Amino acid sequence: MMKKELLNTMIAGLIAASHVSWAAPREALVTTAADQQSVAVTIYNDNLALIKDARRVAVARDMNQLTWRDVSAQMRPETAQLRNLTNPAGFRLQEQTFDFNLLTPESLLEQYVGQQVSVIRTHPTTGVDTRETATVLSTHGGIVLKFADRIETGVPGRLAFAGVPDTLRDTPSLVISLVNPTAGSQNLELSYLTGGLSWRADYVAELNARDDQLDLNGWVTLTNQSGAAYPNARLQLVAGDVNRVHDAQPMLRETMAKVADAAEMQQESLFEYHLYTLQRPTTLAQNQTKQVALMTASRVPVKKEFLLQGANYYYSGQHGELGQKIKVGVFVEFDNKGEGLGVPLPRGVIRLYKQDSQGNAQFVGEDRIEHTPKNETVRLKLGDAFDVTADRKQTDFKKLAGTSRYNAVFESAYEIVLKNAKPEAVTVMVREPMPGDWEMVSESQPHTKAASGMAEWSVSVPAGGQATLGYRVRVKY
Incomplete structure (x- = not known):
């Protein structure tokens, strides 16, 4: 570390003194971010972005060698496309080179x-x-x-040092050899794909006192580690799984957090994906994370569920006790419809809060959702209940027929005791996956056949009390 600091100190003076000579090595035409007329950034889910950089550039007639500075350090040069928006006829490219060997004390010394x-x-x-x-x-x-x-x-x-080699640049640059039909200032647009830009959706929700409604706010979190800044950019986001060939991309690691002013994003369909457009320009600085508002909805109806999930292994063998004080999961779900909702929700994490008796919002759980179309149900697991538990045991087991496990018929009986230490009654959904060809022989309350291999019971458990579910099932393999 001391060697690196010493080296930086020794070379810093030379770099500052020679800045004018190496800013535009050899090439007659140089364009920088100062020539930028507009920039559009479309960010995809998987560390990929499309940049459209429009600049006003004075170019000569016929052959030109143009250095386009201030491009992304993670630019994929094979995707670069330069267009002449003023005089497209006769404008053509001959060669392009992506120079990303940046001037640093270490790289300068290596060149010597x-x-x-x-x-x-x-x-x-x-x-x-x-x-x-x-x-x-x-x-x-x-x-x-x-x-x-x-x-x-x-x-x-x-x-x-005597000078700075032409192979070193202070900023990533694309050097382009082109043929231009007419001389003068032209509107040129460079588009390319780059890594280092990403986005994700984050949601914050607050449950009401009765756990039957929530307020939901969606945020888009943007991260720029591409090695370039995009001032006053027109920002669009694509939600969906775009197929692409993956190449390893270097990743920078420094970030700064910034929260932008709330601004709704407009949504539209794009092919088999969804496109979100920010309704104002925004600046994506290098090594920065910022958030912009995606959506907001108030008083969204919520259904809360206590779920005891079973397993199918104990239907083909003798087991006895199957667990005591088994945790009961807590879920909430809501429909993506109604005021403020009814729009595609991008994949992300929903974090839920609830106010305590003092009015302070406390974190109560989080879950990840996939891309969710409108009118679909959003289901979240928040954790396991503290005051609601279960004891499960097998009370009987016998083999009725068959010589092996794969042509056998088994009959077994079970008892599930649900306990509720809360001051109010709760309803617990008991879900049991049933293997093979199954038939319910007897039960203390009727079940629902939720799927071909699933039985469900909705069991009411009184406040401070318990409820017992018993059933006998015959399984044929």
Whole structure:
């Protein structure tokens, strides 16, 4: 770490002094973000974005070599397309090169391997500088310098360089060779795909005191780690699973959090996906995370459910006790319809809160949802109930027929005791997956056949009390 800081200090002065010479190496035509007329950013779910960068550029007639600076560092150059919006006829591209070897103290020193640099030492007492010439032999794991009479490792002073190689740039750039039909200022648009831009949906909901309604707010969380900024961009988001060939992309890791002002996003269908458009320009700064409002809905009707989930393994063998104080899951569900809803909800996490007796909102659970079309049901597991538990046991088991497990007939009986320590009555859904060809022989209350291999009972449990469910089932394999 100390070596790196020392190296940065020695080279920083040279970089600042030579900035003018390396900002536009060789190429006659350079366009920067200052020429930008507009920028549009469409972000997909899987670390992918489409950039459309429109600029006003003065170009010559016939052959031009144009350096398009300030592009994404994670640009996929094979997807780049430059169009002339002013005079498209006769405009054609011949060659393009993506330069992403950025100027840093380390990369500058690496470019000088085998070349001479000046080593400047300052006398600690007099402050007088002395200068020696040395050849850079290696930069792997440190610096090796060859002087006229010796070889030294490390950095014995400040390093001065004759210049900056043309292969190093201060910002990622696309160098384009093109043929232009007419001279003058033209409206050019560069579009390309890039990594480093992502979005996700996050939802915050608050339950009311009776757990039968909630207020829901949806946010879009945007993260820009692409190596470029997109000022006053027209932002669109695509929700859906777009098929693509995956390539490994480098990832930057620094982020800053920022919450944007609330602004509704307009939704529309796009092919088999959904497109969300922010109704105002927004700036996506490099290494920044920001949030914009997606949707809001109030007083959404909610259904709360206590669920005891069974298993199918104990229907083909003798087991006895199957568990005591078994946890009962707590779920809530609501329909994606009504005022504020009835729109496609992008995949994301819904976090639920509820106010305590002091009026403070407390976190009560979260769950992830997939892309949810309008009018579909959203179901969330919040956790396991503390005051509602169950004891389950097998009270009888016998084999009625068959020589093996795969042509056998089994009959077994079960008892489930549901306990409720809450001050109010609750209803618990008991869900038992049934294997094979099954038939309910007897039961203490009627079941519902929810699916071909599923039996369900809705059991009411009184406040501070318990309820018992008993049933006998015959299973044929």
